[in-house]
Amino acid sequence: MALFEEEMDNSPMVSSILSSLANYSNLPQGSKEHEEAENEEGAAPSKKKPAVKAPSLGTLMGVYLPCIQNIFGVILFLRMTWMVGIGGVFGSFIIVFMCCSTVSPTGGSYYMISRSLGPEFGGAVGICFYLGTTFAGAMYILGAIELLLIYILPQAAIFKMEGLEGADMEAAMLNNMRVYGTIVLSFMATVVFVGVKYVNKLALVFLACVILSILAVYAGVIKTAFEPPVFPVCILGNRTLISKGFDVCAKVIERDNGTVTTKLWKIFCDSEFLNATCDEYFANNNVSEIQGIPGVSSGILAENLFGYYLEKGDFLEKRGISAMQDPEAIITNSNRYVLADITSFFTLLVGIYFPSVTGIMAGSNRSGDLRDAQKSIPIGTIAAITTTSIVYMSAVVLFGACIEGVVLRDKFGEGVNGNLVIGTLAWPSPWVIVIGSFFSTCGAGLQSLTGAPRLLQAISRDSVIPFLKVFGHGKANGEPTWALLLTASICEIGIIIASLDAVAPILSMFFLMCYMFVNLACALQTLLRTPNWRPRFKFYHWALSFLGMSLCLSLMFICSWYYAIVAMVIATCIYKYIEFAGAEKEWGDGIRGISLSAARFALMRLEEGPPHTKNWRPQIMVLVSMDAEHNVEQPRLLSLTNQLKAGKGLTIVGTSVVGTYLNNHAEAQQADQVLRKLMETEKVKGFSQVVISSNLRDGTSHLIQVGGLGGLKHNTVLVSWPRTWKQAEDNLRFRNFIEVVRETTAASMALLVPKNIAAYPSNGERFTEGHIDVWWIVHDGGMLMLLPFLLRQHKVWRKCKMRIFTVAQMDDNSIQMKKDLITFLYHLRIDAEVEVVEMHDSDISAYTYEKTLVMEQRSQILKQMHLTKNEMEREIQSITDSSRGSIRRKNPSNLRSQQSSEEPAGVSVEEKPEEESVAVSRLKQVQLIHNKNATPTSPTSPITPAGGVATPGSEVQMTWTDKAEHQAAAAHPEQGGIKDIFNMKPEWESLNQSNVRRMHTALRLNEVIMKKSKDAKLVLLNMPGPPKNRMGEENYMEFLEVLTEGLNRVLLVRGGGREVITIYS
Secondary structure, eight states: OGGGGGGTTTSOOHHHHHHHHHTOOOSOHHHHHHHHHHHHHHSOTTSOOOOOOOOOBOHIIIIIHHHHHHHSSHHHHHTHHHHHHHHHHHHHHHHHHHHHHHTOOOOOSHHHHHHHHOHHHHHHHHHHHHHHHHHHHHHHHHHHHHIIIIIIOGGGOSSOOTTOOHHHHHHHHHHHHHHHHHHHHHHHHHHHHHOHHHHHHHHHHHHHHHHHHHHHHHHHHHHHTTSOOOOEEEEETTEEBOSTTOSSSSSEEEETTEEEEOHHHHHHBSSSSTTOOBOHHHHHSOEEEEESOOOTTSSGGGTTSSOOOOOTTOBOBOTTOOOOOOTTSOOOOGGGBOBOSSOOOHHHHHHHHGGGGGGGGGTGGGGGGBSSHHHHHHHHHHHHHHHHHHHHHHHHHHHHHHSOHHHHTOTTOGGGTTOOHHHHHSSSOHHHHHHHHHHHHHHHHHHHHHHHHHHHHHHHHTTSSGGGGGGGOOOTTOOOHHHHHHHHHHHHHHHHHOOHHHHHHHHHHHHHHHHHHHHHHHHHHHHTTOTTOOOSOTTOOHHHHHHHHHHHHHHHHHHOHHHHHHHHHHHHHHHHHHHHHOOOOOOOOHHHHHHHHHHHHHHHHHTTSOOOGGGOOOOEEEEOOBOTTSOBSOTHHHHHHHHHHTTOSOEEEEEEEESOHHHHHHHHHHHHHHHHHHHHHTTOOSEEEEEEESSHHHHHHHHHHHOSBTTBOOOEEEEOOOTTTTSGGGHHHHHHHHHHHHHHHHTTOEEEEEESGGGSOOTTOOOSSOEEEEEEOSOOSSHHHHHHHHHTTSTTTTTOEEEEEEEEOTTSOHHHHHHHHHHHHHHHTOOOEEEEEEOOOOOOOHHHHHHHHHHHHHHHHHHHTTSOHHHHHHHHHHHHHHHHHHHHHOOHHHHHHHHHHHOOOOOOOOOOHHHHHHHHHHHHHHHHHHHHTTOOSOOOOSSOOOOOOOOTTTOSSOOOOHHHHHHHHHHOGGGGGTSOOTTOOHHHHTSOHHHHHHHHHHHHHHHHHHHHHTTOSEEEEEOOOOOSSSTTHHHHHHHHHHHTTTOSSEEEEEOOSSOOOOSOO
């Protein structure tokens, strides 16, 4: 192993970690970390940690029996017979089959969803699953109270129901449920608080009661085949009578050779005599007695095949018996008949029945206690579902084949002396079912109160929902005390509702949503082919999960569309809350896989071609620089980016670090963290990118070249103006800046250069008034129109008005230009003021010459400061020779002709003696530096920089070209004698006349802009192109400085060579 000895510290040998891999814990990671932290904090250093008991439960005890216990419960014993009577055998069979199919086994609940779909989905559905489990506890408690007060001990009712009718009796019953439910809930919560070990010990007892009760029902069904029980039901006409208040199901009986009226007669008549006045329906119809349980061989199944849905208050009527009644007669003595207590319909039955199959997660929720969870959970859960499905489906058929329809529809057994209907079918005694179902419902309630707090504790410990963190703590032994208190409080809400039929659909919604996302998680992991998704169950297919998901969603709306919407709204609110306030965990969820697949698909689509003009928006690469402490030097660049982007499109914030990747990787990571933090502060939605290069110039170039991916690349570069470019030590910075301008031009990218960036507003500032001024000198594809529009979408600039200025030369029709511009803006649907500024030809002032002379001298000095001694001597000689030759060759009239051919028209510029004196004093300073550097002659550039300002109609960008210069000179030879050059200083004659003209244009434009836009909040201006050779870079910077001098906020804009704004929507 010598080959790997240097890596042993970071990469241990496989042999040393196999043991820990084999004993991998099934606990959720958040719970595990929390428990380890608590153990480390609470345990004294001297105390030895107790040995953790290894999981030991197998498939039978760990999965199968808990699922059986949770699935068989209150619905089977209290509502199954009623559901068969109302929905019919066919309808009930469809409901059972549909619900059992929906909850196909797919793994754990909260843990699986959170790790598969992410913390947002996991937290939202986890809370729904928790609420479902909590309301299930309320449902079980209400079922136990119903068994107690109706079938076991009716005299225990606090609010007496005897003598009450209709709504009064219903209200008394609900109040009894509330009082006893609260008492039982308090008792159960106390038991759970004292110790869950007692609940686990009682679980087997409760399970035995469930199994014994079901076996008693099957035994009773078999017995009915050859000896049906005596179970009479009294029918008046075709209406079922309440069995209380009479002993004989007849109007009169023969006694002592005479006819005697019965108690039933006294109920419906005003006296006991045969000539008494009786109820009309009672008088017109006969009383008959039918067998409530005719037996499995009686053929009653045919009568019970189809549904018999009732409105609230309807009579329970026997099919096949005719009755005489006047439809217009007033119904009297309705309290003597068995009435429907609620309006029934198919979807209601689905909602009430579904909670009976919600126990399938009992096994997967105990995965931490299983010896082999991967093997036990699928086998045990499928076996439990198969068993319970067979029991439920057979129960539907057997109940329909054994029991009379009116008895099945009698929910509380009012027509059979208040007996539990399923109990009368059981053998050897109805009390087996009554007592067994009471204990099973109590046990299921305890299980819910035990499981729900632990689920809440797991969610709290995962820290996905910040305000729930308090519920992650508990007693010293880990019992979730605070979570139990919250669970009991929520459970009390269900107790206050007090109706089993009203609570059941609520928890159905929460469970269905949970199962829907479990199925979605499985299907998603399969379709995305996640490497770590390797289900051991070999018969699994993603189509099954999609089918289960579709069934769950359908069932939600079938059960109750308004409950379904409420559950979805709750889940959505929790999801958004976690998304904005929590979700600190990263679990490699499937949603990221979907995002990756969607991003790849979108990027491939973007590769098909450039975006249409109407879809174009600036995708910005923001180039920032950092100081030695890794602080961003221009943070307001990100504020401007936020105001331009408003969270839309692509934003990349990039910087470069000098060095090598191996040596400076940590420094680059630190810079990346600083960028991310600043982006978060400025609310810039985008990406950060840091490159490491041997120098800043190459690093910036790399960012411009490789930023973005595929079709999702930046089309605009935002870089700050190098404000200290005149200082010798920052010479490299302004050269880098000019290279950025060149590279963006070559790459056909737009360029935005904010000057005085520190004066730009932050995102928190608001302009209540003011103007955004656009100086549209050359056509740039519409960038100058688009940028103010985007800025005004942001609240900082929203109240600023837009003004557009354009320049008219001598031969332009300014009136027509203004009309055309107004029409163009109208078609663009941009609201702005329009003004055309006329600039006429004027003489070049002495100030312009002096400004140009100082600029050229500075340019030469800066150049010479970077030359070696020999290079300096050769450069000085060439400058001297070129200057002398230039002076001899210069013809003033030709110079004037050249100057006038390209000089923009404009208003006259007055002489500025004060500024001229300043220029002269600056010239002396420059000459002093010049002498110090041993420069014997006045500096002049021997090579004319390419340049010239293009007119709006001729070029897309302002560029410098000698060709344009010569063409313009040839076009206007007659102007050479118009302007005289009397009093020309000798050193002015040696100046590069192209630079003179450019300086003249910059000064004239600056004067006009200052006159019109001095008080504007922001000025947007076309940015001239860079020189094509390297000789005039310093001059280029000087021209831009003069052009924008005196303006507070300036945004220089260069278009990318394509149209970016259109009149089409």
